[in-house]
Amino acid sequence: MSPKIFLIEEENDTIIVSPLTSVTSLAEDHVQEELAALLVKLQADKIDRLVIDFSKVKYFGSSMLEALRRLWTEITPHQGKMVLCGLNDVTREIIHITAFDKLWRITVTREEALVEVHKNGE
Numbered sequence: 001m002s003p004k005i006f007l008i009e010e011e012n013d014t015i016i017v018s019p020l021t022s023v024t025s026l027a028e029d030h031v032q033e034e035l036a037a038l039l040v041k042l043q044a045d046k047i048d049r050l051v052i053d054f055s056k057v058k059y060f061g062s063s064m065l066e067a068l069r070r071l072w073t074e075i076t077p078h079q080g081k082m083v084l085c086g087l088n089d090v091t092r093e094i095i096h097i098t099a100f101d102k103l104w105r106i107t108v109t110r111e112e113a114l115v116e117v118h119k120n121g122e
Contacts, residue, residue, distance in 0.1 A: 005034050007056075008041075014049040014117055015042065016110065017071070019057050019064065035067055039074055048080030051113040055086030065098060072103065081105075085113035 007018040017038065041047065050071060054060070072082055083105045087095065095101050107113045 005031050006038065008038060011114065013047065014051060014114060015047050016051045016053055016114075018053040018055070019060065022057050022059050022061070022064070031063075031067075035070065039070065042071070042074050046078070048075045048078040049117045050075060050080070050082040051110065051117055052082065052084045053086045053110050053113070054084065054088075054091050055110075057091070058088060059090055060094065065094070065100070068100070068104075081117045081119075083107060083113040083117045085110050 004020055007020055009016040009018070015038075042050075052068065052071075068082075072080075074080075075082065082103075084095065085107045086109070087106060092106065095104075095106065105113075105116050107116055
């Protein structure tokens with residue numbers, strides 16, 4: 001059995017996704033299965049608020065960025081919000097270089113992210 005890639009938690013109307021390891025390839029079956037299950041959950045439960053907590057990973061690459069883009073694409077039609085937290089200097093730089101920090105708010109802590117994801121009109 002493959003190790004779990006994402007820890008999924010729910011807090012009220014928000015899903016918190018915590019990558020547990022660096023995702024190096026979305027082509028791996030177990031990664032695809034976990035991501036597909038999360039996308040189905042977002043659709044079925046009509047979830048439009050996501051917090052992505054990176055505090056358990058030190059690095060990620062283009063595969064994780066693609067996973068984030070897919071999650072974002074799922075919630076965008078419903079004016080969803082996604083906030084990233086727990087980024088270290090390296091992962092924050094990856095988000096900045098790819099200009100995704102223009103799309104998604106970044107906070108230091110999960111608590112700040114949960115507040116941010118519920119702000120209206122920003």
